[in-house]
Amino acid sequence: MKTDLRVLKTKEALHESLISLLKERPLESISITGICKAAKINRGTFYQHYGKVEDLFEEYFKEIMKDLAESYKEPYRHVERLKTPALNPAAIRIFHHIEKYKKFYFIVFSKNVPLSYYYLLFEEINALMKQDFLSHPLIGEGIAIDMLSAYQSNAILGMVIEWHRQDFEKSATHMNEQLVKILNLVTGN
Amino acid sequence: MKTDLRVLKTKEALHESLISLLKERPLESISITGICKAAKINRGTFYQHYGKVEDLFEEYFKEIMKDLAESYKEPYRHVERLKTPALNPAAIRIFHHIEKYKKFYFIVFSKNVPLSYYYLLFEEINALMKQDFLSHPLIGEGIAIDMLSAYQSNAILGMVIEWHRQDFEKSATHMNEQLVKILNLVTGN
DNA sequence: GATTTTATTGAACAACTGTATAATAAAATT
DNA sequence: AATTTTATTATACAGTTGTTCAATAAAATC
DSSP, X not given: OOOOHHHHXXXXXXXXXXXXXXXXXXXXXXXXXXXXXXXXXXHXXXXXXXXXXXXXXXXXXXXXXXXXXXXXXXXXXXXXXXXXXXXXXXXXXXXXXXXXXHXXXXXXXXXXXXXXXXXXXXXXXXXXXXHHHHHSOOOOTTOOHHHHHHHHHHXXXXXXXXXXXXTTOSOHHHHHHHHHHHHHHHTTO | OOOOHHHHHHHHHHHHHHHHHHTTSOGGGXXXXXXXXXXXXXXXXXXXHOSSHXXXXXHHHHHHHHXXXXXXXXXXXXXXXXXXXXXXXXXXXXXHXXXXXXXHHHXXXXXXXXXXXXXXXXXXXXXXXXXXXXXXXXXXXXXXXXXXXXXXXXXXXXXXXXXXXTTTOSOHHHHXXXXXXXXXXXXXX
């Protein structure tokens, strides 16, 4: 009794409708009425599952982030582990993940979108960063581990913000190189 | 011919109306119609200056951020400059500034608010961070200065996010201490 | 102080929002 | 296969949104 087929069909139709509308115009100009018309779903049904257009996008965005989460499980073949505690799987994967889903991250980092998308991404990276710190007990005196991981996670997202500001022109590999250089600089090369 | 008195009055009335409504209910539940009724301003006049409720809040938020910008001009009396390049005036002042305007930053960092507020804060800190890096030419090989400053600025905002998540319970002074400790750790104490 | 400029008002309109209800259709359960 | 449960639909309604327009009032300019 978990997933009624009708609900699955409805959500699928709404998802596809949103995606197809997003190819034509920006998120903020898309109305609930418009999505429902395109999806041939009653507007009342939309409200049974979501409250606003952004909630629908958020659900879709979570799907995309699953790809990020799963990519951690792979052994990191291509990048050998560096001595710095900040360069962990989260950091290594994030740029390539974003590059892969460029189109969506253009939206996720756009001005008029709710802060909640940013938080979703932050929480994902932060959780892995924290986990990595906990398994490397080399951390220091009187520092709240939550603060440290928030610091490091968001530092990487800062690079993503700058990357987005430059329309994701640089490659993910280049971003990783920049990160390594910054970490080497900051760790006192 | 710069500031028509009527415009000033209108904006002032709308600002005050928004602030007073914010004391009762959250930003997302406040309508343009409601603000205008309370301000005794015609709704059409609102649209002459803003597009949505969030734009009005943004204007108010910019006023508050002027306080942050101005606080840099004071000599930093209370904190002696540390050797690390990351601890600059921006970093030093930010926590106290946010503590001072707690109520507004609860909104600025809330989930359903547009990402643009976050960006405003980021840009403010980032500009100062960059400026500080440029005056300290000790920066390294092949690192884009924009990336480095984005990294450092947003790292600090990461701490603010965690701080907000804990309802700003810790003091600004405590946050500054945490920052110094993290920088000492990361710089290789 | 008279004139010009322009912001504000009030009204009206179509579209969208958010909510509710009864009827229907499609699943799940037995 | 019959029954029960529940998601979807169709419809309706009051309120909000975004826009336009002529009339008015308040500033700026001369």
